[in-house]
Amino acid sequence: MTHFPDVSQSQALYKRAGELIPGWTQLISRRADQFAQGVSPIYANRASGSHFVDIDENQYVDWVNAVGAIILGHADPVVDAAVKEQINRGSLYTLNSPLEIDLAEELCQTIPSAQMVRYTKGGGEACAVAARIARGTTGRDKILFCGYHGWQDWYQAANFGVDPDSGEYPFAGIEPIGVPRALAGTVLPFRYGDLAMLEALLTAHTGEVAAIMMEPARSELPPAGYLAGVQALARKHGVVLIFDEVSCGWRQAIGGIQSVVGVTPDMTVIAKAMSNGYAMGAVVGSHEVMAPAARMFISSSYWSDNIGLIASLTTIRELKRRDSERVLREIGERLRSGLNQAFIAAGLNGRCAGIFANPYLAFDLPNGVDGRKVSTLFVQEMARRGVHTGTSFKATLAHTPSDIDQTVTAAAAAFRVIQSGLENNSLDALLVADIKKEPFRRQVQ
Numbered sequence: 001m002t003h004f005p006d007v008s009q010s011q012a013l014y015k016r017a018g019e020l021i022p023g024w025t026q027l028i029s030r031r032a033d034q035f036a037q038g039v040s041p042i043y044a045n046r047a048s049g050s051h052f053v054d055i056d057e058n059q060y061v062d063w064v065n066a067v068g069a070i071i072l073g074h075a076d077p078v079v080d081a082a083v084k085e086q087i088n089r090g091s092l093y094t095l096n097s098p099l100e101i102d103l104a105e106e107l108c109q110t111i112p113s114a115q116m117v118r119y120t121k122g123g124g125e126a127c128a129v130a131a132r133i134a135r136g137t138t139g140r141d142k143i144l145f146c147g148y149h150g151w152q153d154w155y156q157a158a159n160f161g162v163d164p165d166s167g168e169y170p171f172a173g174i175e176p177i178g179v180p181r182a183l184a185g186t187v188l189p190f191r192y193g194d195l196a197m198l199e200a201l202l203t204a205h206t207g208e209v210a211a212i213m214m215e216p217a218r219s220e221l222p223p224a225g226y227l228a229g230v231q232a233l234a235r236k237h238g239v240v241l242i243f244d245e246v247s248c249g250w251r252q253a254i255g256g257i258q259s260v261v262g263v264t265p266d267m268t269v270i271a272k273a274m275s276n277g278y279a280m281g282a283v284v285g286s287h288e289v290m291a292p293a294a295r296m297f298i299s300s301s302y303w304s305d306n307i308g309l310i311a312s313l314t315t316i317r318e319l320k321r322r323d324s325e326r327v328l329r330e331i332g333e334r335l336r337s338g339l340n341q342a343f344i345a346a347g348l349n350g351r352c353a354g355i356f357a358n359p360y361l362a363f364d365l366p367n368g369v370d371g372r373k374v375s376t377l378f379v380q381e382m383a384r385r386g387v388h389t390g391t392s393f394k395a396t397l398a399h400t401p402s403d404i405d406q407t408v409t410a411a412a413a414a415f416r417v418i419q420s421g422l423e424n425n426s427l428d429a430l431l432v433a434d435i436k437k438e439p440f441r442r443q444v445q
């Protein structure tokens with residue numbers, strides 16, 4: 001029997017965080033209740049390649065990878081060397097940095113929708129910039145959305161439209177506390193894949209909608225023709241189409257999901273993996289939609305710091321140089337097929353599905369079984385075997401065949417534990433950890 005790792009220092013620090021930091025962390029996905037609290041590590045000491053070491057000195061294979069912000073691997077030597085060299089020449093100049101132009105050129109050569117570029121330091125912030133530009137360019141206020149687009153008021157105001165306890169989208173259980181009520185009705189959700197619903201909303205709000213902002217995909221490719229249908233509706237109603245590729249960008253294809261499906265939006269939001277662990281985000285788009293932003297007040301001191309710029313430029317060039325699409329496909333496919341064999345070997349009903357950029361586990365559970373207990377037990381049993389993961393996987397170029405083999409072996413054991421818990425009705429007894437909270441819903445699976 002594998003012992004549970006000692007995570008006592010992580011837990012002590014987390015207790016102190018509860019006294020010092022409202023909400024414990026800066027990112028909901030880093031809260032302990034998102035994993036197997038009591039067993040999973042909470043604080044890291046160092047990270048390299050496909051692994052990290054927690055503050056209790058346990059080592060893990062990492063499949064979370066800073067919620068997708070790491071794509072080349074932790075502490076990538078090429079990106080870090082470029083950043084260190086830049087630090088020696090100044091991290092933030094008084095004047096503008098020529099790197100702004102270099103990165104803009106690179107993005108315009110890489111992302112189909114990019115003709116002009118604005119920078120930020122993160123994804124949610126870039127979504128807010130995109131919303132501002134779309135509103136400023138069209139002179140309209142309302143935004144239709146599908147997906148997660150950050151913490152800012154323009155977006156969280158959507159929650160005024162639903163009863164937070166109803167379990168309905170956009171965010172079951174999240175109340176818009178602190179968001180101005182005056183924004184209610186300015187941002188409206190639509191269901192992914194449902195063109196009729198989108199059309200009905202556009203018709204009901206004719207002449208008022210500035211933009212459709214959506215995640216074009218997450219774990220599955222879009223249904224055939226869906227994004228082209230969205231684009232046709234956007235054009236018909238004179239609405240700016242924005243793809244939020246903060247999470248789905250870079251992995252499936254360097255040019256984003258738009259380059260896979262051949263639908264070019266008016267604007268695209270990117271962040272996370274574009275800079276392999278350095279703060280960066282951007283809005284790119286057509287000249288027609290972006291140029292009016294010159295007259296809008298969109299301005300911040302650190303948006304053009306040299307660190308994010310050089311990290312992005314180097315990351316994108318390294319993705320191309322290392323043939324990332326092929327390598328990530330191979331890793332994703334090997335992981336998916338290994339996990340599917342592990343399901344069969346354990347006699348557990350379920351599968352590993354999804355695009356190679358984001359494979360995920362789907363457990364087929366008997367009626368009445370609480371899926372949260374099963375996913376927590378999975379995370380718990382993986383942590384116990386030195387693998388830090390949720391039920392979906394973000395590969396990096398640093399993952400080796402032996403990391404995948406270790407993950408598949410751990411999953412096979414975790415699946416056996418789950419299967420025995422199901423057979424003997426003993427899931428509760430097997431759970432050492434607290435049941436993890438579901439992440440907020442995103443509408444796009």
Ligand SMILES: Cc1ncc(COP(=O)(O)O)c(C=O)c1O
Pocket residue numbers: 067122123124125127147148149150151215244245246247248271272
């Ligand atoms: C699709 C999407 N948009 C926006 C964001 C927000 O990005 P950030 O956390 O960098 O503000 C996220 C983060 O998960 C995301 O997945």
